[in-house]
Amino acid sequence: MFRKRITLAAILALALTGARAQFNTPVYLDDSKPLKERMEDALSRMTLEEKIAFIHAQSKFSSPGVTRLGIPENWMTDGPHGIRSEVLWDEWDQAGWTNDSCMAYPALTCLAASWNKDMSFLYGKSIGEEARYRNKNVLLGPGVNIYRTPLNGRNFEYMGEDPFLSSKMVVPYIKGVQLNGVAACVKHFALNNQETDRHKVDVEVDDRTLYEIYLPAFKAAVQEGGAWAIMGSYNKYKGQYNCHNQYLLIDILRKEWGFEGVVVSDWGGVHDTRQAIFNGLDMEFGSWTNGLSWSRSNAYDNYYLALPYLEMIRKGEVGTKELDEKVRHILRLSFLTTMNKNRPFGSFGTKEHSDAARNIATEGIVLLQNKNNVLPIDFTKTKKIAVIGENAIKMMTVGGGSSSLKAKYEISPLQGIKNRVGTQAEVVYARGYVGDSSGNYNGVVTGQSLADKRSKAELLEEARNVAKNADIVIFIGGLNKSDYQDCEGYDRTSLGLPYGQDTVISELAKVNKNLVVVNISGNAVAMPWVNEVPTIMQGWFLGSEAGNALAAVLTGDVNPSGKLPFTFPVKLQDNGAHALGEFPGNGQENYKEGLFVGYRYSDKQQIKPLFAFGHGISYTTFEYGKVSADKKTMTATDKITFHVTVKNTGKRAGAETVQLYISDLKSSLPRPVKELKGFEKVQLQPGEEKTVSITIDKAALSFFDAAKHEWIAEPGEFEAIIGASSTNLKSKVAFTLQ
Incomplete structure (x- = not known):
């Protein structure tokens, strides 16, 4: 594989720039300046043609920088379980390198099954070090699409059926990756829950289900994890492809969540220049992936956000406001990754990474x-x-x-x-x-x-x-x-x-x-x-x-x-997507089960699963005490903490994950019987007893009111339920929200 090299002239220019730094340092090169000031300075120095080149691929996994200004290229790598081997510049075939064999980490379903946020951070840190060592500045992962049906071929790359569990596990992963000056690109946004017809299926789902089930992990990735990149999904929603979807990328991601990072297309996920301009996409990859054989001499220049966009600007059909915004987002990515002089150097295939892979697997x-x-x-x-x-x-x-x-x-x-x-x-x-x-x-x-x-x-x-x-x-x-x-x-x-x-x-x-x-x-x-x-x-x-x-x-x-x-269902009809719908649809897939995904559906229908969500046993045994609350009544601005003792009653040291479910006893809208709202993993020696405390606030009691388009926590009676799984429930305590 070859990469474009910065020219000698550019290197000398940068050296001279450094020599003159005390007199005339461009703001964008001065990392002591505020990030937004650096972005604006760099943006002001770029030509129209450089901006257009900046927002689309130049090879299978890279996009151009601005050599003239010393801004490096962006290099992507597939994850989320290891760093993909090098492919040829313009082909999917292997490049034949002998030094690109990575550490393979467990699939994300295994990571989620650890229910251990420390393991998630270790995973992200380790894979981030490998990406950094290989000089990749964007890791295409992790994936947080919800496990809607056990037939989805890509479920192994995701973190399970519960939005709360996925939200809590994705945040440490992102932080671990980004410690290395490598962007986590969380995927696939959104509603990417099947592979059949994935390039055209149009998902029908009500807003409440969207917000309560399918968006929380992405929101946590943005607002708690601080993800620097998001990848759009192949499928459609509301009739628009999700790589340029007004509702998802503009209304929700940018306006509601305040996302400042880069929106990257999935490879081949772009379909229209005008929609790509106005509906929130920043970087286009993989269009016409037969590469240089397509039409003209350079397929990349003919991407939707390449010459077609440039020609629309030159003809006055569109302005440059949207282009500048896309470039700002990518410059931000560059300053956080390739232009961060404090980036660590990373490491690759080390003993530490081997130990991390084994520890995550065993957990x-x-x-x-x-x-x-x-x-x-x-x-x-x-x-x-x-x-x-x-x-x-x-x-x-x-x-x-x-x-x-x-x-x-x-x-x-x-x-x-x-x-x-x-x-x-x-x-x-x-x-x-x-x-x-x-x-x-x-x-x-x-x-x-x-x-x-x-x-x-x-x-x-x-x-x-x-x-x-x-x-x-x-x-x-x-x-x-x-x-x-x-x-x-x-x-x-x-x-x-x-x-x-x-x-x-x-x-x-x-x-x-x-x-x-x-x-x-x-x-x-x-x-x-x-x-x-x-x-x-x-x-x-x-x-x-x-x-x-x-x-x-x-x-x-x-x-x-x-x-x-x-959840492991006994049969497919015990799963809501199959009992109520026609998975995988015929170009259209209606999520008729709504909120009732996984254990929520089992609870509602009183179906006994083969093995329940949250289930897992040990070589030792655990005894739970009775759950208690630190108060009986909480206000909307208040928090409440629940306490339960757990004792190892066996002869081996072991770990138990205490799960907290919340039940709303009376609601103006239908709600699941219970929902996971907290968990803690506790290590216990034989005979040892510990008190586990889990704190919640109003968010744990809220549902999304689509009519009002806001989260609502209705005053009334609730129950906090402690369980070893969604069906192995130990005790509960009532409390009131004023």
């Missing part, structure tokens, strides 16, 4: 079921361990679309188990099923071939025989990151496991009662064998340290503490 792994205490593995009784399933050996850092990574290394579950077990027990492996044997995803060639010509019957028979003679069986299956599974561009076609895995699992349960099923996925799956299998673990896509993290939890070196960030 996010969720133990769903553990009858008869099959786990953790007891080596006094276990001399042979059977590991079965393709996902025990398949690389998972690749695939899935734009988040596919060229990882520095990846420890498979089988290798991780072997590494940990050592000579304590024999580990034997059987394939069990054949799914996707490819080793080439998004141009990343792994070199791994999983081709196997044996029949399903032969594979099953081998698995049964291996399982019969083992003390414990660990089946590692689930989904992968291939088309129509957990993958950008494709939604799943069913809730069930692919490749006949249900049959394999049921057969294994018949021959060995000590069966553990580890589900590797970013989505909920159906489990028709749930009552046949004693132990089930949700393993996510765990990144470079996947095998080591899984082995640590399986053996009890780490006590599992993850909690589900979304």
Whole structure:
């Protein structure tokens, strides 16, 4: 890959500028000056042509700076789970670098499952350091679109079904990234909840649902996280494409939330010059992504915000007010990133990053079921361990679309188990099923071939025989990151496991009662064998340290503490989008379930989920005391704090996430039965007891009144409910809002 270089003349000019600094330093180069003053000074020095070049791409992942003024280029990189390998200047093909293999971090569903804001900050800081080292100044992530249906192929890149959880987890991630002088570009704004017809689907959703469910995480990213960039989404809303959507980008993002950063298009998400000018877009990327073969000699000059825009200005059809505003936003980005002389240098693929990846992974792994205490593995009784399933050996850092990574290394579950077990027990492996044997995803060639010509019957028979003679069986299956599974561009076609895995699992349960099923996925799956299998673990896509993290939890070196960030329904019809709608629609998708997403729908319909939102068990046990409030009545300007004791009643140290739900007992508008409004993760030694305190204010009691277009907290009776999940509720206390 090549990059444009600043000319020698420009370098000399900058040197001379520095030499004359005490006499005649341009304001934009003086970082002691206020940011807005620097922006205006730089803007005043730019020509019309430089401004137009500034707002659109010059390559697949970069946009021009202003060489004459010493303003560097902007370089983007895909995230949100690692820094994408380099591609050629004008092609999607790999550039063939040998030093761009990154650390692969767990998928964001795993991060959300940690329910740990410190882990989120560590994640952002670590990936930000890698982006900075690779000289990227915009990380295209994190993603915070709401988990509306388990069929969305891109759910693994997001933070679950609850807007409060997503809001609290995204803020530390952004702050960690931006500490490195790298902008977090939060995506995909907004209502990007399916991959089917993603380039044209027009979403219908009422304003109340939009504000209460689908916008809070983006708002938190802007107002609490201070995100420097936002990426528009491919889909439409109110008939307009979201990369140039008046209501979303102007009315809400700019005017209501006060966003001062850059709005970046998704690659190929721009469709109209005039709308792109007036409806809030700042930077255009990926249009006509067949590159230089399109029409004229340079496709980038023919982007919607390139020559077509310039010609409209020259003809007097539009003014330059909007152009200047776009340039201001990008200059702000430059001053915060590439022109910040105090930026750290970053680091890449370090031991610290490896440790971070493993720690995040172990905190996010969720133990769903553990009858008869099959786990953790007891080596006094276990001399042979059977590991079965393709996902025990398949690389998972690749695939899935734009988040596919060229990882520095990846420890498979089988290798991780072997590494940990050592000579304590024999580990034997059987394939069990054949799914996707490819080793080439998004141009990343792994070199791994999983081709196997044996029949399903032969594979099953081998698995049964291996399982019969083992003390414990660990089946590692689930989904992968291939088309129509957990993958950008494709939604799943069913809730069930692919490749006949249900049959394999049921057969294994018949021959060995000590069966553990580890589900590797970013989505909920159906489990028709749930009552046949004693132990089930949700393993996510765990990144470079996947095998080591899984082995640590399986053996009890780490006590599992993850909690589900979304509901596992028994069947699709237990999900509101499928029970009430026609997902994925036919170019039009009506969110008929409204507010009732995930556990909100289960509560309303009194449907028992397979595994509830917030569920996750441990190798120890916890006892909750009765929740209390520091006052019985609060005012609109007041706060109220709830206290509950939690005691570790088992024999192992462990962590428990205390969840606070609020119920409005009487409202003028329909409300969910309860909504998550607080959580805290507490570490406890055996026998240790701590008091957990969670404070809320009026915002936790409010709903969005679309008619008034404002948040309303109605006086009246409320309940604060403490739970270990959305269905495992421990105690509640009533209070009044005056």
